[in-house]
Amino acid sequence: MLMASLADDVEWPIRTERLLLRPAVAADVGATWQIRRIESVSQWLTRAPGALDEHVKHFGEPESLAKTLVIELDGRIIGDLMIAVDDAWAQAEIAERAKAVQADLGWVLHPDHGGRGFATEAVREVLRICFDDLGLRRVSAECFAANEASWRLMERVGMRRETHTLRESLHRSGEWLDGFGYALLAEEWANRLLSQLNKAIQFPRSERLGLRMAVVLRTHVWSRACRPHELRAATECWSRWPTIP
Numbered sequence: 001m002l003m004a005s006l007a008d009d010v011e012w013p014i015r016t017e018r019l020l021l022r023p024a025v026a027a028d029v030g031a032t033w034q035i036r037r038i039e040s041v042s043q044w045l046t047r048a049p050g051a052l053d054e055h056v057k058h059f060g061e062p063e064s065l066a067k068t069l070v071i072e073l074d075g076r077i078i079g080d081l082m083i084a085v086d087d088a089w090a091q092a093e094i095a096e097r098a099k100a101v102q103a104d105l106g107w108v109l110h111p112d113h114g115g116r117g118f119a120t121e122a123v124r125e126v127l128r129i130c131f132d133d134l135g136l137r138r139v140s141a142e143c144f145a146a147n148e149a150s151w152r153l154m155e156r157v158g159m160r161r162e163t164h165t166l167r168e169s170l171h172r173s174g175e176w177l178d179g180f181g182y183a184l185l186a187e188e189w190a191n192r193l194l195s196q197l198n199k200a201i202q203f204p205r206s207e208r209l210g211l212r213m214a215v216v217l218r219t220h221v222w223s224r225a226c227r228p229h230e231l232r233a234a235t236e237c238w239s240r241w242p243t244i245p
């Protein structure tokens with residue numbers, strides 16, 4: 001079901017302002033291992049792939065490939081992302097309606113490319129894929145509370161902290177660590193886009209033009225036809241239109 005939905009409901013590859021996202025293939029194993037074996041990266045991951053063989057075994061599994069995307073910058077892989085579609089909890093009689101409605105997310109970025117907003121750009125697009133293309137109702141992600149880069153990323157893309165668990169996760173250092181859980185609902189995501197849009201429009205030159213733009217853009221957002229970077233480009237372009245008397 002997961003393989004079918006990611007493959008069928010999304011047009012690949014996807015380009016963002018600076019990046020290209022595409023489903024991972026077995027041949028990406030070497031590039032992703034080079035990133036995941038770096039200590040500052042692997043310290044936060046479920047698996048620290050010591051040897052390439054070990055990574056090949058896990059990464060190459062069809063189930064694992066089916067939920068993995070790679071992030072390319074100028075044709076080179078600089079990270080990977082996970083979209084693991086899952087069922088929501090539901091009471092037995094209506095459990096059918098809760099099938100494949102949410103996703104757990106994950107991310108890895110090569111530290112050489114950190115601090116430039118690449119992970120933010122990629123994860124924003126992942127949110128759009130989840131809500132627009134896959135029609136999911138909720139996304140979530142978890143991290144160690146000590147993994148500040150990861151939870152700050154979640155906050156930058158608008159995810160909401162839902163849980164703070166105390167010393168419930170065992171780190172391979174032997175320490176029991178706190179954990180954070182974040183989530184975002186489809187309606188929260190759409191509302192956030194709308195409020196950004198409202199700020200961007202600000203009825204700059206003509207109330208009539210502003211109003212028309214607002215209606216058109218609202219329709220685009222609600223019909224989920226517009227990607228965030230397209231929306232930004234459109235608002236920039238429209239704000240330069242001459243005044244209508």
Ligand SMILES: CC(C)(COP(=O)(O)OP(=O)(O)OC[C@H]1O[C@@H](n2cnc3c(N)ncnc32)[C@H](O)[C@@H]1OP(=O)(O)O)[C@@H](O)C(=O)NCCC(=O)NCCS
Nearest residue numbers: 041044107108109114115116117118119120142143149150
């Ligand atoms: C989590 C992780 C992907 C975050 O990487 P990151 O470099 O902090 O994130 P970004 O690429 O979005 O960059 C954000 C930084 O660039 C800055 N930045 C520069 N240009 C930017 C832009 N256009 N947009 C957003 N941020 C920008 C931000 O201010 C931020 O800097 P700050 O941390 O000093 O505030 C990375 O640390 C990582 O791979 N960690 C190891 C693996 C891991 O922990 N995975 C998650 C397990 S739960």
